[in-house]
Amino acid sequence: MNGVETQHRVIFNSATDLSALPDDSIDLIVTSPPYPMIQMWDEQFATANAAIAEALDPARLAGDRGEGAFNGMHEYLAAVWRECARVLRPQRFVCINVGDATRTIGGEFRLFQNHPQVVIAWESLGFVSLPPILWRKTTNSPTKFMGSGMLPAGAYVTLEHEYILVFRNGGKRRFTPEESERRRRSAFFWEERNLWFSDLWDLQGTRQRLNDSEITPLRRRSAAFPYELAFRLINMYSIEGDTVLDPFLGTGTTTAAAIGSGRNSVGIERDPALAQAIGTTIDSAPKVGVQRQRDRLAAHTEFVAMTETNGTRRFKHRNRFYDIPVMTSQETDIILPAPGTIEDAGDNPVEGHLGLSETKFELSVPTGFFR
Numbered sequence: 568m569n570g571v572e573t574q575h576r577v578i579f580n581s582a583t584d585l586s587a588l589p590d591d592s593i594d595l596i597v598t599s600p601p602y603p604m605i606q607m608w609d610e611q612f613a614t615a616n617a618a619i620a621e622a623l624d625p626a627r628l629a630g631d632r633g634e635g636a637f638n639g640m641h642e643y644l645a646a647v648w649r650e651c652a653r654v655l656r657p658q659r660f661v662c663i664n665v666g667d668a669t670r671t672i673g674g675e676f677r678l679f680q681n682h683p684q685v686v687i688a689w690e691s692l693g694f695v696s697l698p699p700i701l702w703r704k705t706t707n708s709p710t711k712f713m714g715s716g717m718l719p720a721g722a723y724v725t726l727e728h729e730y731i732l733v734f735r736n737g738g739k740r741r742f743t744p745e746e747s748e749r750r751r752r753s754a755f756f757w758e759e760r761n762l763w764f765s766d767l768w769d770l771q772g773t774r775q776r777l778n779d780s781e782i783t784p785l786r787r788r789s790a791a792f793p794y795e796l797a798f799r800l801i802n803m804y805s806i807e808g809d810t811v812l813d814p815f816l817g818t819g820t821t822t823a824a825a826i827g828s829g830r831n832s833v834g835i836e837r838d839p840a841l842a843q844a845i846g847t848t849i850d851s852a853p854k855v856g857v858q859r860q861r862d863r864l865a866a867h868t869e870f871v872a873m874t875e876t877n878g879t880r881r882f883k884h885r886n887r888f889y890d891i892p893v894m895t896s897q898e899t900d901i902i903l904p905a906p907g908t909i910e911d912a913g914d915n916p917v918e919g920h921l922g923l924s925e926t927k928f929e930l931s932v933p934t935g936f937f938r
């Protein structure tokens with residue numbers, strides 16, 4: 568079995584304009600936008616759109632209890648969703664991680680429900696909703712209460728989860744014979760399926776603080792989602808060789824997970840100050856990817872040993888590449904991608920990867936198969 572080469576592009580631009588990408592050129596979208604009405608994103612929304620800046624004026628904000636700013640921010644995101652819908656091929660998936668926002672405006676505490684707005688936006692683009700995933704963030708924070716503490720009728724529930732909304736356009740994907748082969752190689756193990764397709768994910772949040780050199784006036788924290796979140800979604804909803812788009816790339820987690828999964832990727836990020844952080848993420852992506860695939864194989868081997876010891880189930884099939892028992896015939900051709908080193912990476916990731924142009928970089932990753 569020969570390896571392949573995956574292609575990765577990062578473009579520093581606003582995703583409200585994806586003219587660099589042709590119609591129907593993307594197989595999966597995995598992303599997390601700036602969350603409307605979370606204070607850390609106010610300035611970014613305000614610089615992007617004058618109407619939002621006005622709506623965020625404290626007097627206006629108190630006057631309409633934040634409704635104008637909230638609606639303006641979702642209208643801004645809707646312009647990105649429209650572009651995403653244009654570039655996505657038919658019968659493909661969209662996965663959007665978004666959280667709701669709590670905020671005190673004019674002394675009044677309230678919730679802004681972001682996730683239904685995103686649902687409405689995608690459904691109005693002709694996409695259908697599929698069962699979403701609740702990402703329950705494992706947190707060590709001891710302060711669970713908001714509001715009146717121990718006194719009733721004035722305390723508020725803590726938001727400890729975010730949504731991963733899933734949409735699709737145009738029914739089930741049909742696969743050509745060549746795609747069907749790649750699909751079989753990209754299958755997941757039976758026990759992975761049971762875990763990944765649960766509607767509740769307990770995943771640890773990721774490092775939120777960027778290095779000082781990476782902090783811009785607009786950005787104080789990275790708001791990155793965990794590698795595992797992007798990795799699972801990519802492996803659940805695309806096949807080897809597909810192209811994954813993240814229109815709100817941030818620190819480059821989706822690009823790294825695509826590299827680790829043998830997929831191509833395109834990442835769009837409006838803030839060029841994140842180039843360094845993205846370069847660092849990409850530099851470590853092959854190593855992280857190989858480790859993740861090694862862990863998958865080790866976890867499966869452990870699952871087989873445990874199941875055989877318990878005698879709970881019998882394995883009737885064998886994977887032909889790894890010569891290990893598997894539960895179903897759909898797992899016999901699984902072969903895990905192993906990304907190689909990125910050859911054009913220099914000492915300085917910005918020079919190495921991003922030196923071609925300040926607004927865009929491209930790289931290819933030789934990808935073999937995990938042995």
Ligand SMILES: C[S@@+](CC[C@H](N)C(=O)[O-])C[C@H]1O[C@@H](n2cnc3c(N)ncnc32)[C@H](O)[C@@H]1O
Binds near residue numbers: 791792
């Ligand atoms: C929630 S963060 C994404 C974090 C990312 N998932 C990660 O793991 O690092 C949202 C990102 O969207 C970027 N952004 C905001 N507006 C944008 C736009 N119009 N086009 C492209 N990127 C944008 C922000 O600069 C920020 O980096």
